[in-house]
Structures are given as structure tokens and as C-alpha cells.
Amino acid sequence: MKRRGRAKSDYSQEIALIAGKQQWLAWAIFLALLMVLPVALSKSGNLNWLSFLNFTLMTIIAVLGLNVITGMSGQVSLGHSAFIMVGGYTLAILTVQSHLPFWAALVVAVIVSGLVGIVIAIPAVRLKGFYVAVVTLAFFFIAQYIIKHLDIAGGINGLTGIPYPTIGGLKFNNDFNWYYLLLVITVLCILASANLKRSRFGRAFLAMRDNPVTASSLGINVPMTKIRAFFVGSLFAGLAGGLWISYISVIRLDQFTIWDSIWYVGMIIIGGAGSTAGTVMGVIFLRLISQVLHVISVSGVIPLSSNVSAALSYAIFGVAIILFVSFQPYGLIAVWYKIKANYKRWPFGV
């Protein structure tokens, strides 16, 4: 019988992100497929799917940040779209009002979002569980209020004409080019997120979540670790916000809703809280559901108005959360592990 799976003889193999040549090959093929995906899609003349992919990639970046805060550190944040909003508005103001080059503005946007994360964390670290969620929820409305009354942010009308990024002569002004830019950034973000768990810095998040008292008795500064988690998580959100705003080139307050924050939390629950791969799966899963509904309503196979399909996606979102919490509480990532384990042991065991 052919041996499946991989015997590990060293801890460095155990914690390696990519285990062995076969996995390198598998990842290379997977990435290559992702690279040719837009070519295949544009041949079929359906740019709608390309923009879906781009939004999904940006959502992955944002939700990876929420995964650090909520999944890894256990601080339920309902204000994640506010961090994205801060990143987006910082980029918009810096590029439109101060005419800063895109990349410089993006760096500033990421940092500003991270700093705002620290400010929010300071009241949140004194609280536990539900109350942290309430603080972050309040932060969302406060941030919205401040931006609404900020002249420089264009008030309720927002800002338009946000520039697209360029690298050398390459302009990222269409879905096709954007896809490759976002793919590179997303892969880098996934690597960063996966690496967190392998470091002392990131393990402190998990230790604090599992057992804060023990963590403090081992020398982990629990409040400081929570602040760090909010900082790191907001960095991701700021990056996603800056990219998103440049991608659609306009920014308005009503683009950032409390529903987005809740969808992000749902993506983490469905994917598997605390897991980088699970987060990616959760984002893709929920984005696909709403996209499929959208496609159905557009195609007219089943007579669904766009209003109904939007409402239906909320309903399905709710049902999916309930089903996952009751039947698969560890999320899609646990399903994946089960498949992997069964594959290794096949044909024995279940």
C-alpha cells in the first residue's frame, strides 16, 4: 500500500508553512492557476467575475486582520469596517487633498489605521467579552460621526477621483491589472498572518485567549498583548481600506456599514476562528454565496429582483451561521482537517 501523508521527524518540519517538495509543487500549481484565472475569465468575456475576485481578495486582507483580533486573541470586534474606513479615508484625503503619491499615502493609511486600533484597544482592554464588542460597535458610530463632520473628508458626499496605483509604467486602472496586484499583496498578507502563529509575539495572542490568568503568570502582559492584537489587526484593515478605495476611486460614508463588520465576524466563524487558512475559506465561502445569488438574479433563470437576492443573502448568511455554530463549530478548516486525516488513513478508519 502506498503511504499517504508525511512523517515528520523534526519540529522545524512541523511548524514549516510548506511541508516538503510535494506541497511546494501543489502550492506552485495552485498559484499558477490563480494567475491564469483572469485570462480564462476575460476570454469568456465576463469581467463581473474579475471584480468579484478582486473584492474577495481585498476582503481576505481585511478579515485576516479581524482574525488576529477576534480569532487569535479572542476580542470580538464589531468595528472592523470602521478600521477599514479609517484606512480608506486616510488614503483618500492624502491623495486627493494633499496630492501625496499613492504608495506613500497607502503606507500612512495603514499606520494611521493601526494607531487608531491602539486608541480603541485602550478602553477595550479593561473589558471582557461582550463589552469589548460594544466598545468596538460604539467606535464604528463615533468614527462615522467624526468623518461626517470633517470638511477635509468631504462630509456626506465623500471624495472622488482617488488615484489608482502605478508601479513604474504599469497602471493599475483595470480589473485585470488590479487582480495581479491584489493577488501579490494578499499572498504576502496570508504569509504574514500564518507566520504570526509561529512567533513568540503571535503565540502570546493565543495563550492570552486560551487562559489569560496563566498567561500573565508566565510573564505575558495581557493588556499590552490585547493592544498589540488590535494594532496588528487594524494594520490589515487599513491596508484593505486603502486598496479598496483606490480600486473604486470614490469614497463615501455609506460604503462602510455595520453589516460589513458583522459579515466579517461571520466569515471568521464559518471559516474557523484563529486559523489563517480557515479565514480565507470563510471569506470565499460567504462571498461565493452572495455572488451566486447575485448571478442568479441577474441571469433571470429564477425571477429574483436584486432587492430580493440581497435580502436572501442576509437570510442565507444567518442560516449558515446557525448551522455552522451548531454542527461545525470549528468551521470549514475543521472539515478540511477531517478530509486530510481520512485521506491519510484510507482505506482504514473513518
Add this chain to the structure above:
Amino acid sequence: MLKVDKIKVVYSNVVLALNEVSMVLPEGSIVALIGANGSGKSSTLKSISGVLATEDGKVTEGAIMLDNKRIDRLNPEQIAGMGICHVLQGRSVFAQLTTEENLLMGAYLRRDKQKIKGDLDRVYHYFPRLETLKRQKSGYLSGGEQQMLVIGRAFMAHPKIMLLDEPSLGLAPKLLSNIYEIIRQINKEEKTSLIIAEQNAAAALSIADYGYVLQCGKLASEGPAEVLAGQQVLKERYLGLNSKGTYISRHDTSPSASGDAPKG
């Protein structure tokens, strides 16, 4: 040297847990802290390690001194940084981390990467079982394995002082003597001072140099371990032995003593 000087501990400003408790832990020694449920053993350890604050407790009177520095107003992480490692009661592993990652968390405050690797091997030498389980999520380990893990994790911190809260809790007798043997080894080889809070007085006194007996938040008795182990009161109340040295049934304890009788 750690000195606890007449401390009074109050939870939530109303519950008096300890009153005028004093104890001394000389360098390199093992001190046993024995008493029944609710006698204040855990509270004593928590006030030393500072985690009392996380449970809304406070040292309202007295002082705790580590090498002539007052530590009872410090945060747990500061106290941990001074070389005191508290192994909390009830196998407080980080359930989602693997065994090895748990051990590495013990070395959180250390920067000497090479030595950490060496210490990891030491832990596996003390507890060979842990090495075979190093990639398992610690939440799936058995009770005894988790107890080994938390002691190993404390060892990884290389503390001057280790505070062990009920290492015997729920362990089979054979495993218990095994763990106590390792505790003795750690004390001998690493010169780690230990305070062991135990309901299982016989086990704790067998390796301790000195013992303190707590009763309802007060010191009831103290003395060298051999002397304490020989005392009749202690034998009856905590060891469950009668004057002839045979075990007595819990049903035989008089109503007045039943409140202090060992449970479990």
C-alpha cells in the same frame, strides 16, 4: 528568599480569605502549604504571584518581600519577570496550542534561544511522555499529562521560585509519586525553591523541608516537615490516619471535624 509577612487578603472588598498569614521560603528549599478546602492555600500562592488582582482580590495588610523588595503591589507579569512562576490549580494549559508551544510559552520572557532549546530537551528528559506528545494539541492530553505539561512549562521559565498549586489533583498514586520525584529533582538540580500547596499532606510533606498548615485563612501550625508529619492532629485531619496508623473511614470522623475532613 521569599518572605510573606502577616498578609491579609480580601476578595471583592468583602470576602476575607487570609488573615495574618506569614511564611518564609529560604533559597533552595521546599515548603509545603497544607490545609483543607477553602483554607487559603491558593489565595496565599495567588497573592505571591500577583494573579490575585485578576480575581478582584487584594493584599490589604502586610507585605510580601522577595530579596528585600516588596512585590505585593506589582502586576503578575512583573512578578513573573522577577523569577517567580506560579503553576495554577487545575492544569491550566493553553488548550489550542500544542504541547511544545505550551512549553515555549513558559520561556516567553527569555531571549536566550539556544538555552531554551536545551531546556526543552531537559523537560523531555524529565517527562519522556511529553516528548511523544509534543505535536498534540494540549487540550487533548490526559489530566496527568497536562499536569506534567504545566510543571514542565514552569520549568521552562527557569524561575528562582516555583509555586505549585495542588500538583496531585486528580492524579493516580503512581503518577503522583512520579511527579513528586521530578519536583524533587528540579529542586536539587536547578536550585529552584518551591512552595507546594497540597491537600495531600503526606505527599507534600514527604519532599518538603518545612511545612505550614492553614485553617480557615489562618496559620494553624508550622514546623519542619518530619515533625508536622508526625503530629496527631494533622494525621487525623489531613492524612486520614488514626492513632494506630491505620486509615479511618470518612464516615468515622466526628461531626465537629467533618468540616475539615479531606474531600475527594
